[in-house]
Amino acid sequence: MFSISKLLSTSYRAITAGSAALLLSGIVISSASAADIATTYNNSCAACHDSGALNAIKKGDSAKWQQLIKQKSMPTLIKSVKGGMPQMPAGGLCDKCSDDDYRKLIEYMSK
Template identity: 45%
Template sequence: MKKSLAALLFSAVLVGTAQADALEDRYNRTCAICHAAGAAGAPRTGDADTWNKRIEEKGMDTLIENAKNGIKAMPPKGMCFDCSDEDFKALIELMAKPKS
């Protein structure tokens, strides 16, 4: 029983790590182009104050719609043409995390 539980927990950790790696890869292929440096006024990745202010003022649904439809210099889909709403939410949350 203990071995089964340990294997299950280990599997959950591996799945979570794989999902985090996939999200980081997607960020690097799409969002980082502008958000890493703050190009054209894009909120910078890791600038938690700026991101949290936007999330509070506009709401996550609006930020997702902006990502899908484009806003200012950001093209529609922000270069993530296969992203779902859940993907955009996860990417926004990733960019909103303070840099460690």
């Protein structure tokens, strides 16, 4: 005999298993890229932006970063890093960063 309750419990299990997988894949993707940004920051930008060497704006000085982002806008700041500044080498010592990586690095430093 056809059992509606069996059908319901089977599809309920399928739905919860499916959304758990979705949730998990979301967590894995976002934590992996956050870790990459932290590593890239440490390898490329930290030399100057951690200590404020050469008058670089320090990581975590969010008031200064927010002001700069407002003044110049994010696309301009990304261009500055790519093209270099008087005291900052072009690319900020990162040879494989994309525009999106630079945006994430700037956001990371501004927190």
